[in-house]
Amino acid sequence: MxxxxxxxxxxxxxxxxxxxxxxxxxxxxxxxxxxxxxxxxxxxxxxxxxxxxxxxxxxxxxxxxxxHYPLQYILGTAGFMGLEFMVNEAVLIPRMDTEVLVETVLEKANISGGRLLDMCTGSGCIAVSLMAHGDYSQGIGVDISEDALDVARMNGIFNMRHWKKDGRQKEDLTWVHSNLFENVEGEFDVIVSNPPYIPAQVIETLMPEVRDYEPRLALEGADEGLEFYKKITEEAVNRLKPEGWLFYEIGCEQGEAVSQILKDHGFRDIHTVRDLAGLDRVVYGRR
Known part of the structure; x- marks a missing residue:
């Protein structure tokens, strides 16, 4: 006994x-x-x-x-922005660092009736949280991984009581399988992204919970981690409405480089936001 x-x-x-x-x-x-x-x-x-x-x-x-198999994968859930999200090996585990991204979007660009795009949505935690806490009329989450989108769809349904408000319908939060903007239609007031941004050589130095179990597709970015910032920014110029906003989560050493990418594509009001540890975590700008 x-x-x-x-x-x-x-x-x-x-x-x-x-x-x-x-x-x-x-x-x-x-x-x-x-x-x-x-x-x-x-x-x-x-x-x-x-x-x-x-x-x-x-x-x-x-x-x-x-x-060192991640605790959240064993439990099947992770908390984020006061909500609960289902997670498995198809998606990154939501982290407090990413809450800084969501909080920044809500502070700077909570556009009533606006159209929101979450590029590289993964678990859908960013899109769902912004719809739950914000005043947008429509949210779209995009990912190249169908397995990740399956998780995002479940999270959209699981949290529907939080985001389906103010006259929204279940069709106002949707998920699109796409290689970046390939299958995405229309223009947006806000584009937000936590893209793969870790250089391959750095991934090998990460804690085993991340290195060995979280999806490398969602972690690794070529060109010193800047590949997706360049691709997304180039297309975002044509997908944002006038005065539209672009927000990124970044690695702590990428603030200057990502800010320059936005500047090179004509964005203005470019700022960097630090996380609770005092490290650069978010870069955003306006079209």
Whole structure:
């Protein structure tokens, strides 16, 4: 017999042995997920005997995490901008750094009735969050990966109660399979993108959770990570309405280069925004 408390402690120790940061919290998240209860419910039954099936599944989940397989992929969800998003190996895991991008768009270009495009949408967390927290009339998420778009579609449905408001219909958030703008129609008030921007040689230095498990298609950018900024900006000039806005998430050393790309294509009011760590994280400009 093993109690839930003993099982949790065993998981914490195992994760710590394998160098998993925040092993205490991660073991707790895994136990809550496997047993289907919250922390308050755990405290009420911590000294009761663990269900044998849940015990087995918890140990399996802990061992999987010990390989540095991302916690969010095990749980199947990740939090972002106060919402919950489904995730799997087809998409990047939403991160707090990207919340800076969404917050900047909402601060600078929350255009009532505007048309929004999220290029390289991945899980759809940016498009869904902007529709949920913003006043746009229509949002479109675009990705080259059909597997990623399957996840984005699920997230659009899963979060529909948050973004389907103010007279919007379910058709006002759509997803397009496209190589950048190839299958995209019309003009937009706002284009936002968190494109692949990590140079190949840098990817090999990343933590194993990212390097070994997150989709390389969504991480790697050629030309020192600037490939997609150049391609998207070149086409965005023709896809933005007059006075339209272009927003990018960037790598912390790319602020000057991406700002210059926008300048070279005639954008104005170009600014760089830093994240909570004081690192350059967003570049934006206006047509």
């Amino acid at each position: 093993i109690t839930l408390r003993q099982l949790l402690k065993e998981g914490e120790k195992r994760l710590q042995e394998k160098g998993i940061e925040n092993s205490t919290m991660e073991a707790r998240y895994l136990l809550e997920y496997i047993c289907g209860f919250n922390w308050a419910q755990y405290l009420l039954q911590a000294d009761t005997e663990a269900d044998p099936q849940e015990e087995r599944r918890f140990r399996e989940a802990v061992e999987r995490r010990c390989t």
